[in-house]
Amino acid sequence: MNVVTPLNKLTPADFATDQEVRWCPGCGDYAILKAMQRTLADIGATKENTVFVSGIGCAARFPYYMATYGFHTIHGRAPAVGTGIKLANPDLDVWVITGDGDALSIGGNHLLHVLRRNVNLQVLLFNNETYGLTKGQYSPTSRAGTRSPSTPMGSIENPVSAVALALGAGARFVARSVDTMQKHLPVIFKRAHDHNGTSFVEIFQNCIVYNDEVFAEFTAKDVADDAEIILEHGQPLIFGKQKNQGLRVKPGFIELETVIIGEDGVTEEDILVHDETNRALAGMLALLEPPSMPVAIGVLYCDPRPSYDDGVKDHMDEALKHSSGHDINALLRRGHTWTITD
Amino acid sequence: MQFIGNQFTQSTALCGNDLATFPDFPAEIRAPAGTTFGVSAFQINFGASVIKTSGDDCDMVVAMNPAALKVELPELKLGGLILVDAGTFTERNLHKAHFDTNPLEDGSLSPYRLIELDISAMTLEAVKEFGLGKKEALRCKNMWTLGLVYWMYDRDRQVTIDWLNEKFANLPDLAAANIAALNAGHAFGETAEIPDGVHGFSIGKANIAPGEYRTVTGAEALSWGLVAGAKLAGLKMTFCSYPITPASSLLHTLSNLMDYDVVTFQAEDEIAAVCTAIGASYAGSLGITSSSGPGIALKAEAMGLAISAELPLIVVNSQRAGPSTGMPTKTEQSDLHQAVFGRNADSPLVVVASRSPSDCFYVAIETIRLAVKYMTPAILLTDGYIGNAAELWLIPDFDSFESFPVEFRIDPEGYQPFLRDEKTLARPWATPGTPGLEHRIGGLEKDFDTGHISYDSANHQRMTEIRAAKINGIADDIPLQTVEEGDGKGELAVVGWGSTYGPINRAVSALRDEGKKVSHIHIRHIWPLPKNLGDLLEGFDQVLVPELNKGQLSTLLRSQYLTDAQTLSKVSGQPFKISEIEAAIRDRLEK
Numbered sequence: 028m029n030v031v032t033p034l035n036k037l038t039p040a041d042f043a044t045d046q047e048v049r050w051c052p053g054c055g056d057y058a059i060l061k062a063m064q065r066t067l068a069d070i071g072a073t074k075e076n077t078v079f080v081s082g083i084g085c086a087a088r089f090p091y092y093m094a095t096y097g098f099h100t101i102h103g104r105a106p107a108v109g110t111g112i113k114l115a116n117p118d119l120d121v122w123v124i125t126g127d128g129d130a131l132s133i134g135g136n137h138l139l140h141v142l143r144r145n146v147n148l149q150v151l152l153f154n155n156e157t158y159g160l161t162k163g164q165y166s167p168t169s170r171a172g173t174r175s176p177s178t179p180m181g182s183i184e185n186p187v188s189a190v191a192l193a194l195g196a197g198a199r200f201v202a203r204s205v206d207t208m209q210k211h212l213p214v215i216f217k218r219a220h221d222h223n224g225t226s227f228v229e230i231f232q233n234c235i236v237y238n239d240e241v242f243a244e245f246t247a248k249d250v251a252d253d254a255e256i257i258l259e260h261g262q263p264l265i266f267g268k269q270k271n272q273g274l275r276v277k278p279g280f281i282e283l284e285t286v287i288i289g290e291d292g293v294t295e296e297d298i299l300v301h302d303e304t305n306r307a308l309a310g311m312l313a314l315l316e317p318p319s320m321p322v323a324i325g326v327l328y329c330d331p332r333p334s335y336d337d338g339v340k341d342h343m344d345e346a347l348k349h350s351s352g353h354d355i356n357a358l359l360r361r362g363h364t365w366t367i368t369d
Numbered sequence: 370m371q372f373i374g375n376q377f378t379q380s381t382a383l384c385g386n387d388l389a390t391f392p393d394f395p396a397e398i399r400a401p402a403g404t405t406f407g408v409s410a411f412q413i414n415f416g417a418s419v420i421k422t423s424g425d426d427c428d429m430v431v432a433m434n435p436a437a438l439k440v441e442l443p444e445l446k447l448g449g450l451i452l453v454d455a456g457t458f459t460e461r462n463l464h465k466a467h468f469d470t471n472p473l474e475d476g477s478l479s480p481y482r483l484i485e486l487d488i489s490a491m492t493l494e495a496v497k498e499f500g501l502g503k504k505e506a507l508r509c510k511n512m513w514t515l516g517l518v519y520w521m522y523d524r525d526r527q528v529t530i531d532w533l534n535e536k537f538a539n540l541p542d543l544a545a546a547n548i549a550a551l552n553a554g555h556a557f558g559e560t561a562e563i564p565d566g567v568h569g570f571s572i573g574k575a576n577i578a579p580g581e582y583r584t585v586t587g588a589e590a591l592s593w594g595l596v597a598g599a600k601l602a603g604l605k606m607t608f609c610s611y612p613i614t615p616a617s618s619l620l621h622t623l624s625n626l627m628d629y630d631v632v633t634f635q636a637e638d639e640i641a642a643v644c645t646a647i648g649a650s651y652a653g654s655l656g657i658t659s660s661s662g663p664g665i666a667l668k669a670e671a672m673g674l675a676i677s678a679e680l681p682l683i684v685v686n687s688q689r690a691g692p693s694t695g696m697p698t699k700t701e702q703s704d705l706h707q708a709v710f711g712r713n714a715d716s717p718l719v720v721v722a723s724r725s726p727s728d729c730f731y732v733a734i735e736t737i738r739l740a741v742k743y744m745t746p747a748i749l750l751t752d753g754y755i756g757n758a759a760e761l762w763l764i765p766d767f768d769s770f771e772s773f774p775v776e777f778r779i780d781p782e783g784y785q786p787f788l789r790d791e792k793t794l795a796r797p798w799a800t801p802g803t804p805g806l807e808h809r810i811g812g813l814e815k816d817f818d819t820g821h822i823s824y825d826s827a828n829h830q831r832m833t834e835i836r837a838a839k840i841n842g843i844a845d846d847i848p849l850q851t852v853e854e855g856d857g858k859g860e861l862a863v864v865g866w867g868s869t870y871g872p873i874n875r876a877v878s879a880l881r882d883e884g885k886k887v888s889h890i891h892i893r894h895i896w897p898l899p900k901n902l903g904d905l906l907e908g909f910d911q912v913l914v915p916e917l918n919k920g921q922l923s924t925l926l927r928s929q930y931l932t933d934a935q936t937l938s939k940v941s942g943q944p945f946k947i948s949e950i951e952a953a954i955r956d957r958l959e960k
């Protein structure tokens with residue numbers, strides 16, 4: 028049997044530009060770029076209908092390397108620019124690329140509101156727990172005690188959890204992945220793309236120059252199996268090299284605990300089953316932190332509601348039903364007018 | 370107070386008088402009643418001749434309480450008429466208005482003609498049968514007063530009756546009570562012996578050109594002008610704003626025009642508003658954002674992005690008194706420098722200013738024409754006075770306007786995002802969704818030819834020069850500066866911009882009637898300036914610039930033309946009076 032490949036189906040290479048990539052050698056951003064080019068090829072995206080919008084930062088250079096439409100805007104404001112693009116042309120597929128500083132310091136307000144409004148676009152936050160482009164100052168996701176050029180004695184602020192913040196803002200799709208997870212990233216990107224409304228994805232990204240290995244305690248190959256839990260909708264929350272650890276609600280408490288199947292009478296039936304539509308569960312998963320708990324990777328929450336775009340369209344359709352055919356002369360004569368004769 | 374002002378405006382227009390209004394109200398929504406800072410005023414100038422300002426000193430003041438009298442008395446001509454609600458001149462209210470003695474009794478009002486009526490009591494009597502509570506019943510006293518004023522000036526009550534019936538459609542009792550009060554006030558005028566020999570005034574029809582008319586506020590004319598301009602460009606409009614006085618009325622008006630394909634968006638702040646508008650323009654809509662000075666300040670960085678990315682963007686600034694929060698409901702023209710220069714780096718754009726409520730319509734269209742033709746942000750300057758004020762408008766025929774349809778780039782052959790049109794120097798507008806034109810733009814400096822990121826020093830010089838040349842070249846595409854009143858040469862040119870148009874024009878006309886060699890020049894295109902302006906100014910011995918700021922246009926004229934432009938500055942939150950400008954002109958001519 029002949030396999031017919033659709034004529035216009037593009038390959039990952041088709042999504043690469045001829046521009047010299049200016050990230051430091053070994054930066055995690057390369058891997059994310061590769062996964063995105065793969066994803067767009069897989070989902071059959073077209074170059075002309077895809078738009079990458081970014082703020083400022085290392086991560087925000089991303090659009091220059093995608094052979095689609097791209098807009099490198101100003102620091103923190105990409106969600107607002109993306110919203111405008113969707114208002115003007117809801118058919119475009121808009122990806123907002125942002126960093127932890129871009130999205131959570133200077134642009135915190137816009138992130139909150141794009142999620143709350145549920146504009147139909149994807150927000151990918153490259154979290155490297157530092158301001159890469161400005162040479163490594165601590166960022167809003169840096170853990171307390173982080174030494175950096177501006178905090179020689181260690182930072183004294185508490186970090187914000189990007190996914191917990193997104194859930195709090197009312198996001199209806201919240202997911203997480205890691206730059207090195209080349210199989211997982213395209214799956215998450217595709218899920219984000221398919222979701223109607225704002226999809227929020229946090230990607231742990233290694234900044235090899237200013238914050239190398241900051242996530243190694245749970246992402247390093249030798250520890251990841253025990254320090255991460257990969258979420259699958261409808262599957263029990265089991266992890267560990269031996270696949271014998273699991274999460275359950277701690278009896279008598281409203282919190283999760285790690286248990287070992289086969290010990291203390293714990294069986295697989297006791298383990299929670301992941302339900303992406305359960306916001307309370309998503310909230311608890313978002314806050315799991317190493318070393319005592321595994322870091323939740325995957326789709327924490329997905330429960331679509333009509334998007335902002337849908338709402339605008341409904342209102343426009345309704346209003347246009349009563350339209351006078353955009354007659355400006357009629358507009359100028361609304362209300363009281365009178366005629367003066369000679 | 371603003372409601373009854375608007376009602377009087379409607380009925381006056383229907384009488385065939387020309388008119389101009391000046392609503393003046395406090396920033397507080399429900400400012401404490403009876404205090405001087407809580408006074409809400411509405412000034413209207415109407416008459417049988419053509420009206421260009423809301424008037425200088427008043428012929429009549431209606432004061433609903435002592436505080437209103439305190440605030441408005443300085444505006445009244447000697448010998449003018451005062452109508453007061455004597456029922457409100459209680460000790461407590463007098464104290465709140467900082468009167469030591471009762472002006473109705475202490476003789477301080479003797480230079481005026483005073484009509485003292487216990488309007489409160491008469492209103493309560495008039496609405497008795499409707500069984501309202503005392504507080505509600507007393508609210509009808511504005512209508513009672515309006516009824517009396519209608520009688521004095523021979524206005525028709527029907528517009529107001531219709532309006533009340535509509536406004537209180539769900540509260541027929543309240544509608545009936547208000548109408549009863551209106552009628553009672555009118556009947557009082559007809560039957561009662563009004564003291565001081567005040568009779569009904571009769572004002573003839575103004576000599577107005579034939580045609581179809583309406584009254585229009587600046588906010589309305591501006592909204593409609595934006596809709597009309599977008600239509601002439603063949604674009605959909607995306608209007609993005611964050612509420613701020615006095616700019617919000619635009620957002621409100623446009624939000625009700627979805628049936629004209631207007632998408633409005635209330636953003637989380639002014640930065641988001643301008644960025645959303647930029648995103649909309651990038652995607653092929655006409656992005657518009659609107660605010661007042663403090664909000665415009667927040668938009669500065671994003672305006673720089675639109676300058677660098679060379680995207681069309683309309684930024685409306687309804688100026689108010691500042692700095693900082695300043696006096697939100699009071700007018701000023703102090704954002705001219707902010708508009709022309711108020712961004713980091715060499716970042717030129719277009720600035721256009723409207724001079725009156727109805728002028729906003731034409732200025733909005735002109736601003737859009739320039740923004741889309743030259744792929745540039747353009748700032749439209751208006752102010753709180755223009756936005757709120759109303760004037761009579763001979764409604765234009767939209768079919769007589771020339772369209773300027775945008776041609777989006779669709780041909781991939783030879784496309785580079787920053788290759789320019791030889792004549793306009795504008796880059797092509799290529800929107801996402803167009804096959805073959807995929808490209809990346811942003812705020813980083815771009816290579817002159819390819820549009821790719823470039824840190825080359827010679828290239829930056831070249832790009833900076835061409836951005837400036839593009840904007841300067843617009844001077845060839847705007848009307849030459851004309852003289853509004855008077856000759857193109859003379860002893861003194863009075864140069865204005867924006868809402869000072871009316872008072873300057875009246876002052877200059879009056880002095881020309883006396884034979885003075887003075888002319889009025891009013892600038893609409895603030896940046897770039899009309900290319901003949903420098904030569905025009907050279908034809909005058911002196912140049913005087915009345916402005917509601919400390920001299921911003923005059924600084925600009927001095928720097929551009931090395932002319933000795935002198936400033937007449939006023940920053941009291943109030944428009945100029947004709948007499949103030951007249952006095953300044955006389956002063957200059959005597960020198």
Ligand SMILES: Cc1ncc(C[n+]2csc(CCOP(=O)(O)OP(=O)(O)O)c2C)c(N)n1
Pocket residue numbers: 083084085086087102125126127128129130153155157158159160161166
């Ligand atoms: C208005 C403004 N303020 C500050 C900067 C400087 N700046 C550029 S990127 C950046 C931080 C970027 O951090 P992040 O978003 O985490 O991106 P990363 O470089 O780590 O990928 C800062 C402070 C700027 N470009 N604009």
Ligand code: SF4
Pocket residue numbers: 049050051053054055056085086155159160233234235236237
């Ligand atoms: S500084 Fe860090 S984040 Fe930026 S490119 Fe280099 S490695 Fe990547």
Ligand SMILES: [Mg+2]
Pocket residue numbers: 084126127128153154155156157158159166
């Ligand atoms: Mg970062």
